[in-house]
Amino acid sequence: MTGGKRVSWVELYFDLIFVFAVAQVAHAIVAEPQWGRVAAALGLFATLWWTWIGYAVLYNRQADDRQPLHRLFVLAGTVPCGIAATQAHQVFEKHPAGFALALAGARVVLSVAYLLGARGAPLARRAGMGFAASAVIFAVSAAVPAPRCYPLWALALLQEVAALLLGERRRAERGLSRADRLRAMFAPPKDAATAVDAAHLSERFGLFMIILLGELVITVGAAALDRPQQDSAYWLSMGGGLVLAGALWWVYFDTVAGVNERLLSMSGGNPALAYSLYAAGHFTPAFALLLVVAGVNLSLHEEPPGMASWFVAVGLTVYFGGARVFSSLPRRWWARPLRLAAIAATVNLGWLNQVLSAPGVVVVATVWTIGAAVAVSLLRRNMLRRLGEDPVAFFRDTD
Incomplete structure (x- = not known):
């Protein structure tokens, strides 16, 4: 790697949680080697993937490892994420409430971290509000039995995508041809604060x-x-x-x-x-x-x-x-x-x-x-x- 921010020690510690979480997804496929189980594992992996991305982008854009508060946010996120990892197998047993509540907790931490670090930046405020909305959706889904809760999870993840990485840039590209959209993707962002x-x-x-x-x-x-x-x-x-x-x-x-x-x-x-x-x-x-x-x-x-x-x-x-x-x-x-x-x-x-x-x-x-x-x-x-x-x-x- 040349230049730029380096991955911090606290991020490496955070990833230890996901070592266990992704192992649960693989073990679920082994326990029932059918394509239907693979599809269910794919959906579960998607929720874990976007949770991890939320913290990765948080540190990429606004965190500083020299600031104790920033490290504390990541450490706080390990608690609900760790609980989600232990509850992942319950999703396959049609008991997803604990997993959903843990994901809601992980997004509460993300929402607070983005909003406190916003400092007037529209992107950070939008991401913070997006994760707050996701926290509410996941919390509500805990009261909805499977499989009816899964569309709520999909809704939460989709609005996170829009809030976290696409934002104003995607709206500005509406109506452009595919070639023009590709060229726009290689243009530096107008607002330097949105750059990764x-x-x-x-x-x-x-x-x-x-x-x-x-x-x-x-x-x-x-x-x-x-x-x-x-x-x-x-x-x-x-x-x-x-x-x-x-x-x-x-x-x-x-x-x-x-x-x-x-x-x-x-x-x-x-x-x-x-x-x-x-x-x-x-x-x-x-x-x-x-x-x-x-x-x-x-x-x-x-x-x-x-x-x-x-x-x-x-x-x-x-x-x-x-x-x-x-x-x-x-x-x-x-x-x-x-x-x-x-x-x-x-x-x-x-x-x-x-x-x-x-x-x-x-x-x-x-x-x-x-x-x-x-x-x-x-x-x-x-x-x-x-x-x-x-x-x-x-x-x-x-x-």
Whole structure:
């Protein structure tokens, strides 16, 4: 990272809460390996994701680690967020009241932090009022039985998105063509107070991705310890899972992390671009990692279900798409067919469970991911050249 704000120690402590929270999402998929459970886990992950983003953006825009009050707000947020993590499994049991109240508490802290730090800034006031409204909505939803409370959660999250990152910029872009909207996203914000710190945001999201990759390492180790028989399948799954985590790390940090930071820096910290690259852009690959975690975990069971292979295959496909691996190809006539073939090949890794054991599929998926990591490294120079020549065209081609 070059310049900008650094991630603080208190933020790293705050992330420890989410290590446990995201683990509950992955464990819920393992407990019931069905696509319906995956959809429910996706919704739960979304609420945790936007809670985390609220605190990440708070520190990015107005917090100073030298100020005790700012650190206290983050520490105060660990209490309701920690309670939410312990109550996450209750959501799958149709008892979401405790989880909803905890999320309401987390947003009360955010609302107070934004409003006290506003100092006349319209953006901070808008964010503070947005989180206050979300706190009320989540508190009310605690009295509404599942699944009727879930639309209220969606409403709360949607209005947070508008208040936190889009704001006045998005309203100013109404009626513009897609090309004009893209150019506007690369223009520095008129109000410097609305700009985000690119270096801090890149490091913050990079650390969160490491948390998710660490969950893959942890689940491989834990599942291996629970399996008494150390046969060839055991060693294939464990070795494959650990190498897979390293390859996924390479795919993200060798190119994607640096490219995103550079794009945001070139825009002067445009909040709309920050939303596209990080808040929305990282959501699907982050959840995809949890799906891969669940698939690898299940493959280490003595009798792995057939869904284990599909979780790995679909998770890798979504992760590669979010990391724009297939979009990094040169602008040639053959690039699109090759991209489609690569996507199809990744998805179809799931069919290998017809001819290979689940550990065998993990090994093949690992080899495929290593190939993707090599491709990303080879294409890195071309990607950076295209980015330097025309960042708008680069973003349009890889979005």
